[in-house]
Amino acid sequence: MMSGGAKALTAFVAGGDLKDSVFRELVEALPVAIYTTDADGRLTYFNAAAVKLSGRVPELGTDKWCVTWKIFLPDGTLLPHDQCPMAIALRGAEVPTGIECIAERPDGSRFWFTPCPAVVRNAEGRIIGGINLLMEITDRKHAEIEANEQFRAIVETTPECVKIIAPDGTLLFMNSPGLAMVGASAGDALIGRNVYDIIALEDRNRFREFNERICKGEKGSLQFDIVGLKGARRHMETHAAPLRHLDGTTVHLAVSHDITERKRGESAAFLLGAIVDSSDDAIISKSLDGVITTWNKSAERLFGYTAEEAIGQTVAALLIPDDRQEEEPDILAKLRKGERVDHFETVRRRKNGSLIDISLTISPVKDHQGRIIGASKVARDITERKKSEKRLVEQAQLLDLSSDAILVRDGHDRILDWNRAAERLYGFTREEALGKISHELLRTEFPEPLSAIRETLLRDGHWSGELIHACRAASRINTLSRWVVERDKKGDVIRILESNNDITERVRVQEEVRRANKDLEQFAFSATHDLQEPLRSVKIYSELLATRHGDTVDEEARKFITFVRNGATRMELLIRDLLTYTQATKFDPGSETADANEALNGALSNLGGAISESAARISADSLPSLPVHGMHLQQVFQNLIGNAIKYRSPDRQPFVHVAVERQDGYWLFAVSDNGIGIDPEYKENIFGLFKRLHTSDEYSGTGIGLAICQRIIDRYHGRIWVESEPGHGSIFRFKLPA
Ligand code: ADP
Numbered sequence: 001m002m003s004g005g006a007k008a009l010t011a012f013v014a015g016g017d018l019k020d021s022v023f024r025e026l027v028e029a030l031p032v033a034i035y036t037t038d039a040d041g042r043l044t045y046f047n048a049a050a051v052k053l054s055g056r057v058p059e060l061g062t063d064k065w066c067v068t069w070k071i072f073l074p075d076g077t078l079l080p081h082d083q084c085p086m087a088i089a090l091r092g093a094e095v096p097t098g099i100e101c102i103a104e105r106p107d108g109s110r111f112w113f114t115p116c117p118a119v120v121r122n123a124e125g126r127i128i129g130g131i132n133l134l135m136e137i138t139d140r141k142h143a144e145i146e147a148n149e150q151f152r153a154i155v156e157t158t159p160e161c162v163k164i165i166a167p168d169g170t171l172l173f174m175n176s177p178g179l180a181m182v183g184a185s186a187g188d189a190l191i192g193r194n195v196y197d198i199i200a201l202e203d204r205n206r207f208r209e210f211n212e213r214i215c216k217g218e219k220g221s222l223q224f225d226i227v228g229l230k231g232a233r234r235h236m237e238t239h240a241a242p243l244r245h246l247d248g249t250t251v252h253l254a255v256s257h258d259i260t261e262r263k264r265g266e267s268a269a270f271l272l273g274a275i276v277d278s279s280d281d282a283i284i285s286k287s288l289d290g291v292i293t294t295w296n297k298s299a300e301r302l303f304g305y306t307a308e309e310a311i312g313q314t315v316a317a318l319l320i321p322d323d324r325q326e327e328e329p330d331i332l333a334k335l336r337k338g339e340r341v342d343h344f345e346t347v348r349r350r351k352n353g354s355l356i357d358i359s360l361t362i363s364p365v366k367d368h369q370g371r372i373i374g375a376s377k378v379a380r381d382i383t384e385r386k387k388s389e390k391r392l393v394e395q396a397q398l399l400d401l402s403s404d405a406i407l408v409r410d411g412h413d414r415i416l417d418w419n420r421a422a423e424r425l426y427g428f429t430r431e432e433a434l435g436k437i438s439h440e441l442l443r444t445e446f447p448e449p450l451s452a453i454r455e456t457l458l459r460d461g462h463w464s465g466e467l468i469h470a471c472r473a474a475s476r477i478n479t480l481s482r483w484v485v486e487r488d489k490k491g492d493v494i495r496i497l498e499s500n501n502d503i504t505e506r507v508r509v510q511e512e513v514r515r516a517n518k519d520l521e522q523f524a525f526s527a528t529h530d531l532q533e534p535l536r537s538v539k540i541y542s543e544l545l546a547t548r549h550g551d552t553v554d555e556e557a558r559k560f561i562t563f564v565r566n567g568a569t570r571m572e573l574l575i576r577d578l579l580t581y582t583q584a585t586k587f588d589p590g591s592e593t594a595d596a597n598e599a600l601n602g603a604l605s606n607l608g609g610a611i612s613e614s615a616a617r618i619s620a621d622s623l624p625s626l627p628v629h630g631m632h633l634q635q636v637f638q639n640l641i642g643n644a645i646k647y648r649s650p651d652r653q654p655f656v657h658v659a660v661e662r663q664d665g666y667w668l669f670a671v672s673d674n675g676i677g678i679d680p681e682y683k684e685n686i687f688g689l690f691k692r693l694h695t696s697d698e699y700s701g702t703g704i705g706l707a708i709c710q711r712i713i714d715r716y717h718g719r720i721w722v723e724s725e726p727g728h729g730s731i732f733r734f735k736l737p738a
Contacts, residue, residue, distance in 0.1 A: 027047055028047050028048060030047060030049060031049050032049055032133050032134070032135060033046075033047065033049045033050035033052070033053040033054065033067065033113075033133070033134040033136070034046070034047045034049065034050060034131065034132070034133050034134075035047070035050050035058070035067045035131070035132055036129060036130065036131045036132075037064070037065065037086065037090065037129055037130045037131075037132075038128075038129050039090065039126075039127050039128050039129055039130075040064070040090075041064040041065040041086065041087055041090050041130070042060075042061055042062065042063070042064055043058050043059070043060050043061070043062075043063045043064070043067065044060060044061070044129065045060070046058055046060075046067050050067045050134070051067075053067070053068075053103075053111065053113070053134060053136060054066075054067040054068045054069060054103065054105065055069065055105030055106055055107055055109065056069060056105065056106050064081065064082075064087075065081050065082065065084050065086045065087045065090070066081055066084050066086060067134070068103040068104075068105075068134075069103065069104055069105055069106050070103065070104040071084050071101050071102070071103050071104075072101065072102040072103070072104070072110075073101065073102075074100055074101070074102065076102075079101070084115075085099065085101070085115040085117045085132070086115065086117040086130055086132045088117075089117035089118065089119050089130055089132075090117075090119060090127060090130050092119070092127060095115070095117050097116070098114060099114065099115070100112060100113075100114055100137065100141070101113060101114075101115065103134075111136055111138045112136065112137045112138045112140075112141040112142075113134045113135060113136050113137060113138075114134075114135045114137055115132055115133070115134055115135075116132065116133040116134075116135065117130060117131075117132040118130065118131050118132070155175045156175050156176055156177075158175070158177065158255070159177050159257075160177065160178075160255045160256060160257045161174065161175065161177055161178030161181050161182075161236070161254075161255070161256040161257070161258075162174070162175040162177075162178060162253075162254070162255050163175070163178055163195070163253075163254050163256070164243065164245075164251050164252065164253050164254075165195050165211055165215075165251060165252040165254065166215075166245075166249070166251050166252075167211070167212060167215035167249065167250070167251065167252075168194075169194045169195050169196045169208065169211060170192065170193070170194055170195070171190055171191050171192065171193060171194070171195040172191070172245075172251060173191065174190060174191060178256070181226075181228070181234065181236075181256075181258055182198055182226060182228040182229060183228035183229040183230035183231075183232060184228075184229055189229060190229070195211075196208060198226050198227060198228060198229065199224060199225075199226055199227075200224065200225035200226060200227050200233065202225070203224035203225055206222070206224065207222065207224050210222045210240070211252050214240045214241070214242055214252040214254075215242060215249075215250050215251060215252050216242070216250070217242045217250060218242065219240065219241045219242070220239075220240055221237065221238060221239045221240065222237075222238050222240070223235065223236065223237045223238075223259070224236055224238070234258050234260045235258070235259050235260045235263045236256045236257065236258060236259065237256065237257055237259045238254045238255070238256035238257075239254065239255050239256075240252055240253065240254040240255075241253055241254075276294075276296045277296050277297045277298075278297075279296065279298055279378075280298055280380075281298055281378045281379060281380045282296065282298045282299035282301075282302040282303065282358075282377075282378070282379040282380075282381075283296045283298065283299065283376065283377070283378055283379075284296070284299050284310075284315075284376075284377045284379065285365065285374055285375065285376045285377065286315055286374055286375050286377060287373070287374045288332060288335065288336060288372065288373070288374055288375070289314070289332075290314045290315045290316055290328055290332055291312065291313070291314050291315075292310050292311050292312065292313055292314070292315060292318070293311065293374060294307075294311070295307040295310040295311055299379070302350075302356070302358075302379060302381055303318075303319060303348070303350050303351060304350045304351030304352055305318065305351050309351075315328060315377075316328045319348045319349055320348065320349070321347060321348070321349045321355060324346060324347060327346060331344075331362060335362065335364045335372065335375045336364075336372060338364050338372055339364070340361070340362065340363045340364065341360060341361065341362040341363075342361055343359050343360075343361055344359065344360045344361070344362075345357065345358070345359050345360075345382065346358060346360060348379070356381060356383050357381070357382045357383045357385075357386045358379045358380060358381060358382060359379070359380045359382045360377060360378070360379050360380075361377070361378045361380075362375050362376070362377045362378075363375065363376050392417070395408075395417070396417055396419070399417065399419035400419050400420045400421075402419060402421055402499070403421055404421055404499045404500060404501050405419065405421045405422035405424075405425040405426065405479070405499070405500040405501075405502070406418075406419045406421065406422060406497065406498065406499050406500070407419075407422055407433070407438055407498045407500075408495050408496070408497055408498070409438050409495060409496045409498060410493075410494075410495055410496075411492075411493035411494075411495070411496070412437075413437045413438050413439060413496075414435055414436070414437060414438075415433045415434055415435065415436050415437075415438050415441070416434070416495060417430075417434075418430045418433040418434060422500070425471070425477070425500070425502055426442060426469065426471045426472060427471045427472030427473055428441065428472050438498065442469040442470055443469070443470040444467050444468070444469055445467065445468040445469075446465075446467060447465050447466055447467070448465075453465070453483075457483055457485055457496070458485065458493070461484065461485050462482070462483060462484045462485070463482075463483045464480070464481060464482040464483065465480075465481060466478060466479070466480055466481070466503070466507075467479050467481045467500070469500070477502055477504045478502070478503050478504045478506075478507040479500035479501060479502055479503060479504075480500070480501045480503045481498060481499070481500045481501075482498070482499045482500075482501075483496055483497070483498050483499075484496070484497045485497075521582050524578065524581075524582040525579065525582045525583070528575045528578045528579045528582065529579070531571075531575050532572075532575055535568060535571055535572060535575065538564065538568045539565070539568040539569070539572070542561055542564040542565045542568060543565065545561050545564075546558075546561045546562075546565065570696065573700075573702055574702050574704075577702040577704035577705070577708075578702075578704060580635075580704070580708060581689070581704050581707060581708050581711065584632075584635065584708045584711045584712050585632075585711060585712060585715045591627070592627065592628070592629050592630065593625050593626065593627050593628075594625065594626060594627075594628050594629060594630035594632075594633050595623075595625045595630070596623035596624055596625065596626060596633055596660070596667075596669075597620075597622070597623045598630065599630050599633035599634040599637055600620055600623060600634075600637050600658060602630075602634040602637075602638075603634050603635075603637035603638035603641060604618060604637075604641070606638055607638060607641055607642055607645065610642065610645050610646070611645065614645050614648060614654050615653055615654075616644075616645045616648070616653070616654040616655070616656060617653065617654070617655050617656070618641065618656045618657075618658075619655075619656070619657045619658070620657065620658035620659075621658065621659050621660050623658070623660055624660060624662075624667055624738070626667050626736055626737070626738055627737065627738075628716055628736055632712045632715070632716075633736075635708060635709075635712060636709045636712055636713065636734065637658070637671070639705040639706065639708055639709050640671040640709065640732045641656055641658075641671060642705065643705060643706070643732075644656045644671060644673035644675055644730075644732075645673075646699055646700075646701070647673070647675040647676050647699065647730075648673070648674075648675045648676070649674065649675055649676050649727075649729075652674060654673065654674065654675065655673065655674045656671065656672070656673050657670075657671075657672050658670070658671050659672070662738065663735065665737060665738055666718070666735040666736065666737055666738055667735065667736055667737075667738050668733065668734075668735045669733065669734050669735070669736070670731050670732070670733045671731070671732045671733075672729060672730070672731040672732075673729050673730055674728075674729040675729050675730060676726065676727065677724045677725050677726040677727050677728050677729055677730055678693065678722060678724040678726065678730055679693070679726050680724070683721070683722045683723075683724065686706050686722070687706045687707060687709070687710045687720065688703075688707060689703065689704060689707045690702065690703040690704065690707075691703050691706075691707070706720075709732075709734070713734050713736065716736050716737060717737065718734060718735050718736040718737065719734065719735055720732065720733070720734035721733055721734075
């Protein structure tokens with residue numbers, strides 16, 4: 001059943017004219033442009049509003065499809081008349097509702113409209129005509145365009161990055177500041193691409209989740225890093241909201257700003273704060289009225305006030321002792337003039353009332369415009385330095401009392417102090433010496449490389465040795481030098497104390513004695529050598545006298561000949577031993593190392609006859625190698641073991657043992673026997689030349705054996721001594737450097 005209105009409309013369209021005057025009046029009066037066409041699209045009716053809107057009076061029966069003159073799509077393309085919405089509808093096709101078009105009037109003016117074409121069919125369903133309503137939307141469109149333009153202007157002028165992202169990450173829009181931030185020269189480089197590609201790898205997943213959340217309708221903000229098209233990394237902060245897109249989907253609208261600089265500033269400020277807090281110096285800032293504004297950890301340590309207690313107080317009230325109050329106005333006046341106060345040494349008061357020596361460096365602090373707004377103040381505790389300065393003065397006074405030349409050096413050998421005795425000894429005044437490198441000033445000759453001396457000094461804390469120094473007068477002096485190193489709590493060298501005792505005279509005398517000894521040795525050698533010749537004559541002729549004339553002389557003469565022969569033999573022994581004595585140290589020890597086992601074996605083989613004759617038993621520890629000449633060691637063993645056998649007890653089989661043990665830097669040897677022993681009264685004596693406790697009748701010998709041992713061992717700065725109990729054997733001990 002068709003309603004009355006519909007019937008009227010059908011009739012209206014089909015008839016091309018309006019019979020029903022009420023209806024006609026109604027349509028005429030409507031402010032909406034309406035027109036009708038026949039099935040071919042030829043105009044059959046239009047109302048006054050259509051004329052007004054289109055700016056022309058159409059020709060009925062001739063004009064087709066449109067009352068309008070020219071139609072354009074919103075993007076500006078001209079639409080041919082047979083493609084206009086009414087034409088499409090009459091062809092039976094669906095025309096989407098709500099499409100927007102632009103029409104141009106013959107006078108060139110344009111207007112926006114939305115067409116609402118509808119077809120009218122007869123009872124069989126055939127299209128018999130059409131009716132179209134043109135709703136003008138120019139005002140709305142203009143408002144929309146204006147709003148759009150405003151939005152674009154805002155978006156393009158904001159320094160932030162404005163962007164729209166699709167749920168899958170496709171970048172739909174980005175303003176030019178945003179494109180600049182990511183290093184894109186034009187939108188084409190990025191728009192339409194997936195935005196995830198420029199998110200830093202470590203933030204990409206977080207960003208994807210964030211985008212998906214926003215596209216589901218949430219709001220939110222996020223910080224992330226981007227790596228721009230040119231590789232630059234930037235730190236971004238974004239605030240995002242969902243946006244309904246034209247196609248009905250929800251997309252992600254975001255305003256992001258570059259917080260790289262802010263982050264850098266934050267981390268720089270953080271670092272600076274950490275540096276200030278970790279400083280050993282008290283770092284304080286104050287306003288130009290002297291009110292404390294910041295207070296670091298060391299300030300707390302140094303002055304005893306916490307930051308809460310100190311900030312807001314004036315420096316004058318909190319720290320400055322009463323008798324120094326005048327300092328602060330002077331300091332503040334300087335700061336106001338933009339001047340700095342450098343290493344100002346003064347005294348300040350702690351919370352507990354005690355005073356400390358400090359060194360202050362205060363600099364004016366300026367704002368961005370260069371105006372002085374306050375001051376930064378670095379206070380260093382110099383109590384220790386003051387104390388050590390005082391100590392140094394006292395020390396210097398003490399040093400001056402010493403008769404040794406004393407110089408104090410720093411870790412780089414620069415002379416820090418130089419006492420009176422040093423002035424006297426070397427001829428350089430204190431002023432001349434201070435600051436000089438000690439071994440350069442004194443042209444020191446060291447007994448070993450300076451680096452090796454330093455090594456010993458640092459390891460043991462002290463060193464001593466003989467040095468040769470040059471005085472101002474260019475003469476050379478020998479000194480016995482003792483060095484002691486002083487370190488701080490951390491173990492760093494503070495200074496080295498060097499005390500030099502002049503031993504030039506002693507060295508000269510020693511040298512003279514050495515030379516005299518050498519001459520004496522030379523004399524003894526040639527004397528003993530030369531003595532052998534006449535001795536040989538005495539021996540030969542006394543032998544000849546005994547063999548050839550023994551029978552012809554009387555008893556008394558024979559006895560005298562025997563005395564001469566015995567005397568000559570003994571003299572021969574004496575000369576031999578004396579020669580050995582003078583030669584005892586002839587081997588240069590050099591850098592030789594002797595295996596004591598070998599030296600012992602050599603001695604035992606030389607003593608072979610005496611050993612087998614006395615049936616002596618000899619044993620020994622395993623012996624070490626040591627830096628002596630092998631022949632020297634062999635001689636010592638031979639003399640000691642020879643004596644042990646010679647001075648054996650008649651009641652028992654002789655037993656000799658050679659033992660050794662390590663002691664400090666020495667090897668301590670012991671040759672013990674079970675012989676007759678030695679009266680303690682003589683235990684020093686027996687090491688002298690020709691010193692014997694027995695006559696030649698009792699025991700053969702010359703009294704030179706132990707003197708030789710002593711001489712050899714002295715040569716190595718060792719020592720030999722005896723421990724004995726008469727009747728119970730003896731222990732001869734000697735030590736040699738290891
Ligand atoms: P010599 O053996 O030629 O007399 P030495 O210098 O070797 O000379 O010894 C000096 C003296 O020391 C000896 O005369 C002896 O009285 C005593 N003496 C040395 N060694 C021993 C020993 N092992 N036991 C007892 N007395 C000794």
